[in-house]
Amino acid sequence: MWSAAYGLADVEEARPMTVDSVCRAQSISKSLTAWGVMRLAEHGLVDLDRPVQDYLGGFQLPDTPYAEREVTVRRLLSQTAGMPLGDVLAQYEPGAEMPTLREDLAAQARLFREPGAGFFYSNPGFDLLEIVIEEVSGRSYAEYMRAEVLEPLGMRESTFVWEERLRPDFPTGYDLRGEPVAPYVYPAKASGGLLAPVEDIARFAAAEMTGEHAADQDVLSPTAISAMHAAETDVTGIFGAVADSYGLGHFIERLPDGRTSVWHGGQGNGWMTHFQAVPSSGDGIVILTNSQRSWPMMGRILGDWASYAGLGSVKFTRIVWAENLLRALAGVIALAGVIALASFLQLGRLARDVRRGIRRIAPFSAAARYRRALLFALGTLVIDALAWSAAQPHLLLSSVLPFVADWAAAAAGLGAATLIATALLAPVDGTATTETDR
Known part of the structure; x- marks a missing residue:
């Protein structure tokens, strides 16, 4: 195993990242x-094909129109x-008051589609498994995982419980805007x-x-590991x-030479x-970063690793393709600037025409009706x-090029507002055609 660390664990303190830095692993969890x-x-304590409700003790899945069983x-x-x-986005300062796992899941673990209908990435779904582990093992999730998985695999510096001893050397996270993020915890542990x-x-x-590369460990049998790597x-x-595809807790892809990667x-x-x-x-690789803007870098590293390891390529390098495409469209910023300038000019013309009395708020006026209806529909569609x-927790564009995305969104919003304003302010009947009607 080879490892190295690059960059800073904290920019303000100029504290370097090290291979010993304990990081948030997030959904690797x-x-x-x-x-x-x-x-x-x-060990025969859980049947994968039984309803999870049988293992949740006193916790009941919230009622929905779908079949909880x-x-x-x-x-x-x-x-x-x-x-x-x-x-x-529900995160809490370590030690602060927060909902219990069951309180959190009572609000979040609500079916929104029929079970078995297909793939949909879910955090509450995995957090329900935290309850399963606790109810079946009779131990807290963190203690069970430490004793039964982490320590037997040699992961002795890993934990699912925040410990204050970590704080002095814990890396500072940096969000999409490069702003520092203090240490935080979630009400649940199993998903992240x-x-x-x-x-x-x-x-x-x-x-x-x-196979021949199997580790000497007694946590799981080769059969169980292969089952997790089989497409579900x-x-x-x-x-x-x-x-x-997705197996059991693992994404799966077929490499160009036909081998499976998880x-x-x-x-x-x-x-x-x-x-x-x-x-x-x-062959394997691990990348941990304290920046939410790391996808393109990770894609490049994974591409190089796949090449050097003789694996051909891996699909995660498509993130780099997306970045290159967006950067090729970096004219988006210039275009957004043009849209913003044109919008300001048009809004100025509209204000002038209203002052002169040659435009008024008359959305149902017959004047230029069809053109104004088209402008209103287009503006509404953009809004x-x-x-x-804005309602999505994560968008690829925002993750790869946050500043371009923000600028483009602002310009699009201004342009849409201008279209709607132009549609609502109709020319007064009998007035001469102005520049705004061209």
């Missing part, structure tokens, strides 16, 4: 949680349970609560190997650009992470698109 559940299954452990592990993404140094995640990646569902949506990434406020392994060849984008 899901793959570890899958190991924890599979260990229970191998169809939510099985396997469907939670394979992201096909019909659970929502969840509130990815792992804190670990890079070499501990590498030990986990090594444990994912199979096709991956759709934005994740479909970087993966072919991986999981993570993203949170101020952090981006990724691990990838080729179980049949023994709706911007509102939808």
